[in-house]
Amino acid sequence: MRTLHIYSLLAVIPVFACPNNGQYQQQALKNAQCDRPNVVFILTDDQDTHLNSLDYMPHVKNHLLDQGTHFTKHYCTTAVCCPSRATLWTGKQSHNTNITDVSPPYGGYPKFVENGFNEKYLPVWLQQAGYNTYYTGKLFNAHSVNNYDDPAPAGFTNSDFLLDPFTYNYLNSTFQRKDEQPKSYEGRYSTDIVAQKAQDLLHDAVADGEPFFLTIAPIAPHGNIYMKEKSGGVGKEPMLGHSAPVSAKRHEHLFQDAKVPRTENFNPEVPSGANWLLELPQQTQENIDYNDHYHRQRLRSLQAVDELVDNIFIALEDYGILENTYVFYSSDNGFHIGQHRLQPGKSCGYEEDINVPLIVRGPGIAANYTTDIVTTHTDLAPTFLNLLGIPTRDDFDGTAIPVEREDIEAVAQRKREHVAVEYWGYAGGEGIFDSKFSFHSIEYHRLMVIETLHENNTYKAIRIAGAGYNIYYSIWCTNEHELYDMSVDPGQMHNLFPVISSNVSIAGYPLSKIVSRLDSLLLVLKSCSGEVCREPWKSLHPAGDVETLQDALAEEYDEFYGRRQATRVEFEYCWNGYVPEAEGPMWETDGLAFVKDGLPWYDWV
Numbered sequence: 001m002r003t004l005h006i007y008s009l010l011a012v013i014p015v016f017a018c019p020n021n022g023q024y025q026q027q028a029l030k031n032a033q034c035d036r037p038n039v040v041f042i043l044t045d046d047q048d049t050h051l052n053s054l055d056y057m058p059h060v061k062n063h064l065l066d067q068g069t070h071f072t073k074h075y076c077t078t079a080v081c082c083p084s085r086a087t088l089w090t091g092k093q094s095h096n097t098n099i100t101d102v103s104p105p106y107g108g109y110p111k112f113v114e115n116g117f118n119e120k121y122l123p124v125w126l127q128q129a130g131y132n133t134y135y136t137g138k139l140f141n142a143h144s145v146n147n148y149d150d151p152a153p154a155g156f157t158n159s160d161f162l163l164d165p166f167t168y169n170y171l172n173s174t175f176q177r178k179d180e181q182p183k184s185y186e187g188r189y190s191t192d193i194v195a196q197k198a199q200d201l202l203h204d205a206v207a208d209g210e211p212f213f214l215t216i217a218p219i220a221p222h223g224n225i226y227m228k229e230k231s232g233g234v235g236k237e238p239m240l241g242h243s244a245p246v247s248a249k250r251h252e253h254l255f256q257d258a259k260v261p262r263t264e265n266f267n268p269e270v271p272s273g274a275n276w277l278l279e280l281p282q283q284t285q286e287n288i289d290y291n292d293h294y295h296r297q298r299l300r301s302l303q304a305v306d307e308l309v310d311n312i313f314i315a316l317e318d319y320g321i322l323e324n325t326y327v328f329y330s331s332d333n334g335f336h337i338g339q340h341r342l343q344p345g346k347s348c349g350y351e352e353d354i355n356v357p358l359i360v361r362g363p364g365i366a367a368n369y370t371t372d373i374v375t376t377h378t379d380l381a382p383t384f385l386n387l388l389g390i391p392t393r394d395d396f397d398g399t400a401i402p403v404e405r406e407d408i409e410a411v412a413q414r415k416r417e418h419v420a421v422e423y424w425g426y427a428g429g430e431g432i433f434d435s436k437f438s439f440h441s442i443e444y445h446r447l448m449v450i451e452t453l454h455e456n457n458t459y460k461a462i463r464i465a466g467a468g469y470n471i472y473y474s475i476w477c478t479n480e481h482e483l484y485d486m487s488v489d490p491g492q493m494h495n496l497f498p499v500i501s502s503n504v505s506i507a508g509y510p511l512s513k514i515v516s517r518l519d520s521l522l523l524v525l526k527s528c529s530g531e532v533c534r535e536p537w538k539s540l541h542p543a544g545d546v547e548t549l550q551d552a553l554a555e556e557y558d559e560f561y562g563r564r565q566a567t568r569v570e571f572e573y574c575w576n577g578y579v580p581e582a583e584g585p586m587w588e589t590d591g592l593a594f595v596k597d598g599l600p601w602y603d604w605v
């Protein structure tokens with residue numbers, strides 16, 4: 001059943017439609033939209049893969065999962081909104097954007113501008129290559145009613161952005177269109193406004209007749225952030241509070257029985273994880289009930305997104321451009337509720353937070369196909385450029401994802417196996433049980449966290465899944481380590497690092513041997529850029545004979561990695577941003593070879 005047609009789809013559109021029969025490539029092409037493919041990118045906010053939210057989105061299933069390719073091992077590299085979006089739009093890890101927080105001094109839109117990325121990100125490159133670019137919804141945090149034109153985000157043919165401090169207010173949002181003043185939409189439902197604006201922009205894009213890239217970024221299923229009081233707090237600025245996501249009225253009674261999946265790591269009897277997680281109390285029944293409610297509100301809030309998706313596909317079909325348009329669906333970061341006793345939130349390195357949906361449909365892409373090749377948000381900008389026939393850039397930290405089945409099968413589990421996970425700062429639950437986590441808005445300019453529950457949430461980690469192994473390895477700023485064998489412990493409940501000298505093995509290898517390789521890999525990844533991030537083993541083995549963890553585990557390298565154990569990732573202290581003094585051993589790279597004080601690695605290890 002198709003959902004309500006709230007849009008007038010066939011408004012007066014010039015006749016630009018491409019032949020709908022798949023033969024457009026052979027025809028004398030009349031317009032650029034038939035010549036070069038279009039992209040529609042739907043980017044949700046905080047959508048999980050492990051709480052099964054995709055199961056509650058029938059239109060995402062019909063249009064995307066059944067008709068496209070699902071990348072089940074797609075990851076963000078920094079599990080929080082603004083840093084992750086900066087990575088996604090620049091193709092760079094957070095340690096290379098130095099956008100590591102949602103607001104200044106370590107992140108937010110002002111930092112994006114300050115660090116020069118407003119001239120160096122995907123929409124700008126797309127425009128330079130002749131694409132029209134459109135955007136509606138949330139772009140970055142701290143992109144606000146005060147700084148939206150100071151400067152405006154570059155690279156958009158047309159845009160209609162949600163602005164802070166109203167971005168996450170489901171029923172009182174403020175949008176700002178192209179060169180116009182911000183406009184309040186008090187009382188209207190955020191996702192429905194985004195859906196309508198997306199239709200308007202799509203209409204413009206088709207009418208303009210150029211190939212286009214349209215991003216639609218609704219806030220669901222992020223928590224609701226609302227104004228608590230008109231004044232109070234610093235500078236008499238409004239206090240902002242957090243509540244569960246708000247659904248559209250028409251969805252508020254759905255899924256009464258839905259609950260957070262009761263996996264092994266859900267509110268466990270004994271604490272799990274490391275650092276501050278070990279202090280978390282087991283949740284009471286009242287807390288669990290609230291968290292199930294929070295979960296249902298997320299699912300309900302996603303229903304309007306699901307309708308948005310349906311209506312976009314209906315429109316693409318009606319305009320006759322569906323066959324020539326790639327549709328991508330993803331989320332900036334994942335989400336946890338109750339796993340490891342955590343309150344609703346993100347910002348951890350665990351699987352719930354870093355593993356995010358990625359579904360791609362379009363010309364040449366296999367339908368109803370699932371792959372577990374490892375891909376990350378650093379790969380998306382290169383992927384878009386590659387698909388659209390635009391030359392890629394050497395300084396990308398990621399590589400274009402193969403999207404056609406044949407190409408996916410050719411790389412499967414060979415060179416695509418690692419994710420460099422990193423985080424700096426604090427963590428705070430977003431439900432009512434982490435009550436100390438609250439915000440106020442400084443001159444409406446940014447959200448500032450005034451009290452946080454969990455500081456020292458700074459860590460570097462590797463998620464690696466290849467031939468016979470499936471591992472998470474982390475080092476915290478407190479220098480605690482975690483090692484999980486996710487082939488047998490998918491919930492990351494049994495930290496093997498403390499038993500590193502035992503006879504426990506992963507994929508048949510002693511833990512100490514695995515860790516010796518991962519220590520070196522993490523040292524490379526923590527400060528990598530460009531090709532070093534893409535092919536980190538080459539820094540350690542310049543001859544190119546080692547491309548995977550499996551290769552590096554060969555006995556002939558035991559001595560080499562034994563020696564390298566002297567230098568590994570270690571923090572001096574915990575800090576809320578990427579301050580090199582805090583980060584312990586750090587090496588510069590010279591091309592592919594590691595150097596220290598100008599000497600190549602083999603002279604100093």
Ligand SMILES: *[C@@H]1O[C@H](CO)[C@@H](O)[C@H](O)[C@H]1NC(C)=O
Pocket residue numbers: 066368
């Ligand atoms: C998708 O593939 C699965 C098997 O892999 C099959 O059961 C299902 O019917 C397929 N769905 C569609 C819509 O083709």
Ligand SMILES: *[C@@H]1O[C@H](CO)[C@@H](O)[C@H](O)[C@H]1NC(C)=O
Pocket residue numbers: 172184186227
């Ligand atoms: C909505 O936001 C405006 C500021 O743009 C504020 O004046 C108004 O009180 C808010 N309304 C509600 C219902 O929160």
Ligand SMILES: *[C@@H]1O[C@H](CO)[C@@H](O)[C@H](O)[C@H]1NC(C)=O
Pocket residue numbers: 503504
């Ligand atoms: C590993 O060590 C434990 C005791 O520490 C022993 O019971 C077990 O048999 C050993 N397993 C193997 C495979 O050697």
Ligand SMILES: *[C@@H]1O[C@H](CO)[C@@H](O)[C@H](O)[C@H]1NC(C)=O
Pocket residue numbers: 455456572573574
């Ligand atoms: C956080 O880290 C700092 C510096 O490393 C340390 O002094 C402080 O005690 C830590 N705080 C907590 C709550 O662990």
Ligand SMILES: *[C@@H]1O[C@H](CO)[C@@H](O)[C@H](O)[C@H]1NC(C)=O
Pocket residue numbers: 098105106577578579580
């Ligand atoms: C990142 O930005 C912070 C805040 O401006 C600064 O203190 C730090 O030195 C920067 N880090 C790097 C590696 O440039």
